[in-house]
Amino acid sequence: MTTTQxxxxxxxxxxxxxxxxxxxxxxxxxxxxxTSEESFTLIGTWVAALAMAWLVTQRLLPLGGWAxxxxxxxxxxxxxxxxxxxxxxxxxxxxxxxxxxxxxxxxLVVGAALVSTIGFVVFRGWExxxxxxxxxxxxxxxxxxxxxxxxxxxxxxxxSAIQLGIAIAITLPLGIGTAVFMTEVxxxxxxxxxxxxxxxxxxxxIVAGLFIYTVLIVAVGFPRSGFAAAxxxxxxxxxxxxxxxxxxxxxxxxxxxxxxxxxxxxxWSTVWHVVLPTARPGLATAVILGVARGVGETxxxxxxxxxxxxxxxxxxxxVMNSLPLYIFKGARSPEPMDIERAFAAATVLLILVLAxxxxxxxxxxxxxxxxxxxxxxxxxxPTHRQEIS
Amino acid sequence: xxxxxxxxxxxxPRKLARKATGxxxxxxxCASAIGATVLIITGGxxxxxxxxxxxxxxxxxxxxxxxxxxxxxxxSLGIGAVLVGTISVAAxxxxxxxxxxxxxxxxxxxxxxxxxxxxxxSLVDLMAAVPSIIYGMWGYFLVxxxxxxxxxxxxxxxxxxxxxxxxxxxxxxxWDQSRYIGSAFCAGIAVAMMxxxxxxxxxxxxxxxTPPGEKEAALALGSTRWGMVRTxxxxxxxxxxxxxxxxxxGRALGETIAVLLIISPDFVIKPRLLEVGTNTVSALIAxxxxxxxxxxxxxxxxxxxxxxxxxxxxNTLAAIIVNRSRSGAGTDA
Numbered sequence: 008m009t010t011t012q013x014x015x016x017x018x019x020x021x022x023x024x025x026x027x028x029x030x031x032x033x034x035x036x037x038x039x040x041x042t043s044e045e046s047f048t049l050i051g052t053w054v055a056a057l058a059m060a061w062l063v064t065q066r067l068l069p070l071g072g073w074a075x076x077x078x079x080x081x082x083x084x085x086x087x088x089x090x091x092x093x094x095x096x097x098x099x100x101x102x103x104x105x106x107x108x109x110x111x112x113x114x115l116v117v118g119a120a121l122v123s124t125i126g127f128v129v130f131r132g133w134e135x136x137x138x139x140x141x142x143x144x145x146x147x148x149x150x151x152x153x154x155x156x157x158x159x160x161x162x163x164x165x166x167s168a169i170q171l172g173i174a175i176a177i178t179l180p181l182g183i184g185t186a187v188f189m190t191e192v193x194x195x196x197x198x199x200x201x202x203x204x205x206x207x208x209x210x211x212x213i214v215a216g217l218f219i220y221t222v223l224i225v226a227v228g229f230p231r232s233g234f235a236a237a238x239x240x241x242x243x244x245x246x247x248x249x250x251x252x253x254x255x256x257x258x259x260x261x262x263x264x265x266x267x268x269x270x271x272x273x274x275w276s277t278v279w280h281v282v283l284p285t286a287r288p289g290l291a292t293a294v295i296l297g298v299a300r301g302v303g304e305t306x307x308x309x310x311x312x313x314x315x316x317x318x319x320x321x322x323x324x325x326v327m328n329s330l331p332l333y334i335f336k337g338a339r340s341p342e343p344m345d346i347e348r349a350f351a352a353a354t355v356l357l358i359l360v361l362a363x364x365x366x367x368x369x370x371x372x373x374x375x376x377x378x379x380x381x382x383x384x385x386x387x388x389p390t391h392r393q394e395i396s
Numbered sequence: 397x398x399x400x401x402x403x404x405x406x407x408x409p410r411k412l413a414r415k416a417t418g419x420x421x422x423x424x425x426c427a428s429a430i431g432a433t434v435l436i437i438t439g440g441x442x443x444x445x446x447x448x449x450x451x452x453x454x455x456x457x458x459x460x461x462x463x464x465x466x467x468x469x470x471x472s473l474g475i476g477a478v479l480v481g482t483i484s485v486a487a488x489x490x491x492x493x494x495x496x497x498x499x500x501x502x503x504x505x506x507x508x509x510x511x512x513x514x515x516x517x518s519l520v521d522l523m524a525a526v527p528s529i530i531y532g533m534w535g536y537f538l539v540x541x542x543x544x545x546x547x548x549x550x551x552x553x554x555x556x557x558x559x560x561x562x563x564x565x566x567x568x569x570x571w572d573q574s575r576y577i578g579s580a581f582c583a584g585i586a587v588a589m590m591x592x593x594x595x596x597x598x599x600x601x602x603x604x605x606t607p608p609g610e611k612e613a614a615l616a617l618g619s620t621r622w623g624m625v626r627t628x629x630x631x632x633x634x635x636x637x638x639x640x641x642x643x644x645x646g647r648a649l650g651e652t653i654a655v656l657l658i659i660s661p662d663f664v665i666k667p668r669l670l671e672v673g674t675n676t677v678s679a680l681i682a683x684x685x686x687x688x689x690x691x692x693x694x695x696x697x698x699x700x701x702x703x704x705x706x707x708x709x710x711n712t713l714a715a716i717i718v719n720r721s722r723s724g725a726g727t728d729a
Contacts, residue, residue, distance in 0.1 A: 074542065103620035110507055113499025114516075117596075120589060121523050124534045131537070181437075184430035192427045200431045205715070207438040209708040211650030213678040214700035218441050220685060221448070221693055246438055274416065275423040296525070303527020306652040306678065310685055331529050331653075338533050338657060346537075353530050364525050368518065 052091050056084035081112055128357060132350030135159075141351060147317035151342035160352045162318040163333040166233060169322050170312070170329055171302055173237035174244055179294060182248035183283075189249075190256040191278055201253065207246040215243040216307030224311065233322035236312035236329065244301045251293035255286045288370050295367035299360050305331035330356045442704075449698035452691075460698070464665045466680065468692045475677060475699050477663040481580060482676040482703070484669055485655060486648040488584025493592040493648075494641050500592075501599035501640075505606075506625055517600065524593035532654030535586025540658065543585055544576035547670040551576075562671045578660035580674040586654040591644035598643055598718065602636025603629055639718030646710040650703060652678035677703040 041049070060079035064070040070079070088108055092101035134155060135141045141159040149158030185204065189197045219239040223229045259282050267277040283290070313326030314336055330352055337349025416424050453460060456473060463474020504516045552566045564575040606629050614624040630637070655676050661683060662673030677699050688696060 099620055099623065103622040106622035106625070107507060110499045110503045113496050114503035114508075117496050117500045117523075117592065118519070121519065123538065124526065124530065124589070127534055127538050128530055181430060181434055184427065185434040188427040188431035192424050192431075196428065197431060200435045203435055203439045203442070206708055206712075207442065209646060209650075209704065209711040210441065211652070211678055211700070211703055211707060213650070213652040213681050214445070214704055215441070217681055217685060217697060217700050218444065221697060222444070225690070225693060242437070242441065245434065249434060273418075273423065274420040278423070299525045303525075303529065305527070305529045306656075306682060309653070309682060331527060334529050334533070335653060335657070338529075338536065350533070353533060356527060357530060360525050360527060361522070364522055 048091050048095070052087045053080075053084050056080055056087045059083050059087075084108065125357065128350055128353045132347060132352070132354045135348055135351035136354060141348075142355075145316065145318045149316075151340065151345050153344070155344075155348075158348075160330070160333055160348070160355065162315065163328045163330045163352060164355070165318060165320065166312070166315075166327045167302060167329040167331075169320065170233050170237045170240060170308070170327070171298060173234065173322060174240040174301060175294075175298060177237070177241040178245045178248050178297070182245055182294075182297075183252050183290065185249040186252035186256050187278055187282075189253050190259075191274065191282065204246050204249050204253075208250055210243070210246070212243045212304050213306040213310070215239055216310035218242065219307070220310045230323075230325050231311060231313035232325055233312055233319065233327035233329075236308045236327065237322065239307035239311045240301050240304065243304060243307055244297050247300060248294060248297040251297065252286075252290055255289035255293055256282060258289075259285045288372075291370040292367045295363050295370070299363040299367070302363070303331055303356060303360060305335050308332050309335065330359075445697055445701040445704060448694050449701045452695045452698040456695075460695075461702075464663055466663050466684070468689070468695075473692075473695050475680075475702065477665050478675045478677045478680045478699065479702070480665045481659075481674040482649055482678075484580040484667075484674065485583045485587060485651075485659075485676055486645055488581055488669060489587035489591055489648045490641065490645055492585060492588035493595060493644055496588075497592050497595040497599060497640065497644070498637060500596045501603055502625060502629070504596075504600050505603040506621065506629060517597075520593045520596050520600070523589075524597060528590050528651060528654050529657075531586045531589045532657040534589070535582065535654060536657050539585055540577050540582050541573070543582045544573050547576040547579065547581055551670060558667050559669050561668050563668070564671075575672050576670060578658060578672045578674075580659070580669045583655045583658045583674070583676075584669075586658055587648050587651050590651060590654065591648045594647055595640040595644035598640030599633060599636050602633040602640070602718070606632045635717050635720055639714040642710050642714035642717065646707045646714065649707050649710065650678055651676075652682055655679045656682050 057080050060076055060083050063083070064072075064075045064079045085105055085108060088104050089101055092104045138156050138159075140156060142164070143161045144157070144159035145162035146158045146160075185200065189201050189204075216239045219235055219242060223235050223238060224231060229235055263281050263285060264277055267281040268274070272280070308329050308331060312329060312332065314332060315326040315328045319325065319327040334349045334352045334356065337345045337352065340346060340349070415421075452473075456463070460474050461479070462476045463472060464477035465472050465474060466478070467473070500520070504513060504520070508516055547562070548566060548571055550560045551562045551564075554560045555562070555566060562575055564572050610628050610632070611624055614628050615621075619627065656679045659675065659679060660673045661675050661679065663675060664673065666674075681696050681700055685693070685696060
């Protein structure tokens, strides 16, 4: 028997042995619901951080006050997250947890700011709201020290309604008409109009007010009035509504237009019976949001309407008050009662904006619910579904 | 066109009329008339502002942009101080609003439970709809005392930075609160609240367009959630982050009423953000229009025109950047 000589060592390709069934070297980060251990670590970390923050700021260091407590809570929470993170994971897991904590904290800060804004305004202004006369009466003959059962913001509410009504009557047809022109007619001229309208959305509202003040009040000699204020609001709202309506009309499917035109409808009836009804929820949302922006704008009104303490219903007659202007004047007043009334008016304005906003949401939501199908559609739909399945 | 078959009769292509006729022509003309009206109204404002600023710029020349005083009686007018004030208020607002808007947008699009998402989006939109006067009152009555205390702390600890310097003794037994209120810093906080939801909405919208395939690919490769956000969502949404921030900046530059409520007007070019007294272009207009003569009105209009041009440039750049980022949305696998 000849012993076979061992072959000379050949460099072979190294093939790592991978055991696909073995557990990974480090546990993979979970993406689903946190396990009970993870939630315990998370809650425990932040409770411990709060306790430590209280101890540090309120007992050990001269940093009294809740602001320092919150800051210390956050800083210690991040620190404890790092520590507990290294107990169970690697650096990557720690970074993930810290990033999650920072992002959540940022969102919480924004939420707290929003809640504090609304809560503060309502908290400072709830008392006058309990009196019905606050919504109905005007401020004529009411002194700054009079009790809240005298006087109110009826004149400001009426003034705001009249000014906005005029502004809507001007901007709605013009804004939607321009959007129809830009999307349905098109051409080079429409491109120019679109460019200019988009550029004018950058116009600061105070400059819109100053323009109307210079042209209408100083040059023409028109008195400071609700009409002038309405013009200033229109100048501000027109580009906003036109641009928003343009965006809404552009997403109307072209097939609908072509179907209508192919059936022999004229351009106008296509727009009136097909394009505008399809875009109605979007248009309503655009208009309502434009109105919500207009109702709270103070600066154009400040320059053009003047301040009245009494009820004015004629927009061309003379000075007229409005809600934002009433709030502004009240907030600058040295009298605490005036400031409180301003906060109450701000609450009313806030509720008004909120109501407009909710209406806009409800109108916009209708888009998702399909319109009631026609008889033809109802007959066809099942076959269509069968084809899919 | 010659037919390829010599025997075939000559066929002229059917004529297609591209011009509208009859009722369609009327519709086109009416729509064009409305478009022209709006063009005249909106373009007229721009042209009017530009035209009004010609005499002022001829009168004062470049010193209109560098002169800090606004003293019409001494014939010395300039927007140097208010421009610096406008930019410093907007800068403070963006320093506060940018990180918060980014974090909130990331939270809503990536971290929030799916059931809460639409509610949170509505809340951000609602925040954008809150009138600026209300943020002004919030800033003036609630935040300003705390902001002044924070400003004192900043001065005590970081007073060597020129921005945080205040012309007042930081270690006095009773600190002089009136030196720390009405500053660009206080106004910037209120303006930040106004621009934050706007920037946040744009950022969130771009983040939500991130191709889900790429996000899932990152997660399938073993990435953590933050790793996925850092390597997929943020690079994809970079255009939206920049564009949303610039849109917010455009709004911050033109904000009037909250600034007017909070600041103490002052016409000095200074980098000291925490110190009382500053002014912005829009607050200048709101404060000075009432007692202005024709020439001063023209100067105010010029200031407004300069503000409009700056806002326009910022907004246009933002729109270009946001649109460009959306054009990359076609890379979905």
